[in-house]
Amino acid sequence: MARTKSQFVCQQCGYSQSQWSGRCPECNAWNSLVETALQVQSSKLKVQNEGRIFKLSDIKIDEAGRVKTGETELDNVLGGGMVAGMVVLVAGEPGIGKSTLMTQVALNSYGAVLYVCGEESAAQVAIRVKRLSGSTSPSRPPSPKIGEGKGEVFLFESNDVDEVVQKFEGEKPGLVIVDSIQTLTTADLAGTAGSVGQVRECAQRLTAVAKRAGIPIFIVGHVTKEGNIAGPRVLEHIVDTVVWFEGERGQPLRLVRTVKNRFGGTDEVGVFEMTDKGLVGVTDPSRMLLSERVEEVPGSVVSVVMEGKRPILAEIQALAVPTQSPVPRRVATGIDYARMQTLVAVLTARAGLRLESHDIYVNVTGGIRLADRGVDCIGFFEPESIGEDRGGGRGRTSG
Ligand code: TYD
Ligand code: MG
Numbered sequence: 001m002a003r004t005k006s007q008f009v010c011q012q013c014g015y016s017q018s019q020w021s022g023r024c025p026e027c028n029a030w031n032s033l034v035e036t037a038l039q040v041q042s043s044k045l046k047v048q049n050e051g052r053i054f055k056l057s058d059i060k061i062d063e064a065g066r067v068k069t070g071e072t073e074l075d076n077v078l079g080g081g082m083v084a085g086m087v088v089l090v091a092g093e094p095g096i097g098k099s100t101l102m103t104q105v106a107l108n109s110y111g112a113v114l115y116v117c118g119e120e121s122a123a124q125v126a127i128r129v130k131r132l133s134g135s136t137s138p139s140r141p142p143s144p145k146i147g148e149g150k151g152e153v154f155l156f157e158s159n160d161v162d163e164v165v166q167k168f169e170g171e172k173p174g175l176v177i178v179d180s181i182q183t184l185t186t187a188d189l190a191g192t193a194g195s196v197g198q199v200r201e202c203a204q205r206l207t208a209v210a211k212r213a214g215i216p217i218f219i220v221g222h223v224t225k226e227g228n229i230a231g232p233r234v235l236e237h238i239v240d241t242v243v244w245f246e247g248e249r250g251q252p253l254r255l256v257r258t259v260k261n262r263f264g265g266t267d268e269v270g271v272f273e274m275t276d277k278g279l280v281g282v283t284d285p286s287r288m289l290l291s292e293r294v295e296e297v298p299g300s301v302v303s304v305v306m307e308g309k310r311p312i313l314a315e316i317q318a319l320a321v322p323t324q325s326p327v328p329r330r331v332a333t334g335i336d337y338a339r340m341q342t343l344v345a346v347l348t349a350r351a352g353l354r355l356e357s358h359d360i361y362v363n364v365t366g367g368i369r370l371a372d373r374g375v376d377c378i379g380f381f382e383p384e385s386i387g388e389d390r391g392g393g394r395g396r397t398s399g
Helices: 072-078 098-108 122-135 161-171 196-213 285-290 337-350 373-377 383-387
Strands: 003-010 033-040 087-092 113-117 153-156 175-179 217-222 241-246 253-261 269-275 278-281 300-307 310-322 330-333 358-364
Touching (some): 033 196, 072 253, 072 269, 098 113, 098 122, 098 175, 253 285
Parallel strands (some): 087 217, 330 358
Antiparallel strands (some): 300 310
C-alpha cells in the first residue's frame, strides 16, 4: 500500500525539503516552495495504475454526444457542450456570478448533479435556486440524458476533497460542480485551504476521478483583481478548459471567454446579463452597450471590435484634461493600459500632440474589457485642438 506524505518543492529548481521556508536554500528564489503530496512506495517497484492501450482507429468520436449545459452562451464557449470526463475551470472575481451560472447549469441538467458547496451552506444554495426558479427558460434545448440520473440536484456540504472523490465514484452523478476549489483540502497536506499546494492537489484528484468515471466536472476558482491568486493560474495546465468570467460588479454585462480549451476553439465569447432572476444570455450585446449613449459628444466614439467570432459595437470615451503635474495621470478602464500608453507615445512623437501636459482618461462603457486590437483607433484628437488650444483641451474624436 502506498503511503502519502508531503514535501515542499521549489517551483523554480525542483529542490525539495520537509519544511516550508520563505527562500529556496538551493536556488535562493523567494516564496517558491509549494507543498506537494508524494507517493512513497512501500515495496521496491510496483506499478500503481493499470493503463490501457487503445488502437487509434478503434476510437469513435461522437460529436453529437456533447451534452448541453442548457445555457447556450456557455455551450458555445465550451465548443458545443460538455464532453464526458471534461474538466472545466470557471474562474473569476468574487461576486461576479460564478455560483449563479453553476446553479443554473445544475438546474438545467437532465441527469443527477452533485453540487459540492464548500463555500455556502446547502440552505444558501437553495435560497439562490428559489430566486432563479422563475428564470428557467421555457425553450430548454433538447439534451441527451447525462449519466443514469433523475435530473435531481444533490447538494453536498464538504471541504474534504477525498470525501468528494469518494461520493463522486460512489454516486456516479451525471455532472459534478465544485464551488469552490479554494475551500477544499486534503488531509495529506498540511497547508491551509486555498494555498497553492492544496489547490493544485485537490484539482489533480478531482481531475483524475472525472477522467476515470467519464463524468464532466465544473470547478469554480476565485481570482483577485490582478488575476494572479493561488487559484486558477496554477490550475490552467491541469484542467481541460478554462472559462474566464469578466465584468464590472456594478454593471449587468458579463463576458465569458475561454483562455484554454482542449475540446474546442478559444475564440468564442459568451455574453450574459445579470438580472434579478439570474444570468440571461444576450444575443445582441451592442444594443445594451449603446443604449445610454449620448450622440455628438466630443470624446465619444463607437468602435466595432471582434470579441471572439462576434462583432460588438462598443462605446469608447476619451478625455484629455490639461494638467500642471509633471507626471500626468493616465487612466484606462476596459482597455489594456500598456496599449493606451503606447498609443499616447505614438501620438506624442509622431502626430505632434502635446499629450505630456494632459491627464488622459479612457473608458469603455458597459464594464466590459476589450481584448481586440481593433480599438486602437480610439480618441484621436485633431492636432490643433491640443497643440494650440492648451486651455481647452477638448479634442474632437476623429477615429
Ligand atoms: P455569485 O454567483 O454568488 O458570485 P460568485 O459565485 O462569482 O462569487 O453572484 C453574486 C452576485 O450576483 C451578488 O451580488 C448578487 C447577484 N445576483 C443577482 O444580481 N441576481 C441573481 O439572480 C443572483 C442569484 C445573484
Ligand atoms: Mg460563489
